[in-house]
Amino acid sequence: MNRVSGKCPVVFALDVIGDKWSLVILRDMLFRGKRTYGDFLKSHEKISTNILADRLEKLDAAGLIAKVPTRANSPRKAYELTAKGADMLPVILEMIAWSAKYDSYPDGTALIAGAPDDLLHRIKTDRDGLMADLRAALR
Structure with a gap:
């Protein structure tokens, strides 16, 4: 059976992490221990709130990060890297x-x-x- 490839591996990666803000968020999680929306807003690069919300949602949907409660029964959420995210x-x-x-x-x-x-x-x-x-x- 001849398998036809769906996407170039570079295109696949760029679809997931191919913008500045996604990489900044991952950098901040990997190297700076940032976990909350407020933490990310304090980044030196000054990400806007609408872009931040969008990128967190996209990274979550792609399985690189996951929303977790900050403590039991709290509506506040934090983000943690998944194994897929840590592999970045x-x-x-x-x-x-x-x-x-x-x-x-x-x-x-x-x-x-x-x-x-x-x-x-x-x-x-x-x-x-x-x-x-x-x-x-x-x-």
């Missing part, structure tokens, strides 16, 4: 490494703001250990 960690680390390599002044000094030097160093020298540490922190 290597992708985002690669984006950070790529940006650190190419977003620099002519003398090689990094322009990147926001990525701690120790993170950039560990991406270069101990990527596997860094991944293990970050995954353990997500549990």
Whole structure:
């Protein structure tokens, strides 16, 4: 049986996480421990409320995050990464490494703001250990 592919893998990924705000939300959850709507609104990038609500809904529908109650019988919700969302960690680390390599002044000094030097160093020298540490922190 000859199987016809539905989508290119790159197109599939872009359909799910192919906009700035979805990646910022995932970054904030993976690296900054953000979990609530209010936490995401405080991001340096200043996401608007309508865009934030839309992206949280899309990430939830795609299975990368899940709404959870902040405490029993509370109407307030928080968001947590699913296993599918946590699997975005290597992708985002690669984006950070790529940006650190190419977003620099002519003398090689990094322009990147926001990525701690120790993170950039560990991406270069101990990527596997860094991944293990970050995954353990997500549990």
